[in-house]
Amino acid sequence: MRQSTVYCDICGSPIQGRPYRALVDGAEMVLCLSCYMRLSRGGRAQPVREAKPRRPRGVRRPRRLAPDMYDLVEDYPERIREAREARGWSTAVLAQKLRISETMLRKIEAGKLKPSLDLARRMEKVLGTKLLEPVVDEDVYYGDDDYGRDYVTLGDIVVIDRDEE
Ligand SMILES: [Zn+2]
Structure with missing residues (x-):
């Protein structure tokens, strides 16, 4: 599996597990779970619906x-x-x-x-x-973006919220 380190746009620490993509004060950012939870509770972070990513140039998908x-x-x-x-x-x-x-x-x-x-x-x-x-x-979408990251959906976030409470 492809793995590249993703850093949180808020606290700058490397993200363990899945990064969260969210709109923070109108800017799209990638957040660690704790920053995401903190900002979304404060109403500052809005989850971003993942659009179908473009296929990166020069990268061949599995056939x-x-x-x-x-x-x-x-x-x-x-x-x-x-x-x-x-x-x-x-x-x-x-x-x-x-x-x-x-x-x-x-x-x-x-x-x-x-x-x-x-x-x-x-x-x-x-x-x-x-x-x-x-x-x-060759135009098959495999579910990751240009960085090989997986993003959570709104459904996942709801589940995490419930688990923490
Ligand atoms: Zn963070």
Whole structure:
């Protein structure tokens, strides 16, 4: 787990556990629990609702597979041509098996035309080669902000209040 030390904007001490983000006198600050409790009781700190953080530039999120989404492999023209030639088929023969025009097949093999997913699946079957790969979704939000911090929600704060009383 990523951990970076976060310091309280009020007392300056390193925050143990979860930092609290709050509006103090109209300024957004990150507070330790004791400062947060003190200021919120005095009415000076308002909890900040966490907006969905931006993805920091240059940081790659872990990649997650998006199920049932496929894209053509980059070298599909070569794969199709090589698989076809390995079987000793002319473009006319393969086009007939795929029920497409030879012109279209030639364009696909030249990389000038992308086959539809449906056609690519048929080509995979007929040629016994892999043309589709799963699409990965990189825009998945994992629940921390640019600093890798987790923030408490209003619900957590209510629970803490009750425990202390
Ligand atoms: Zn503090």
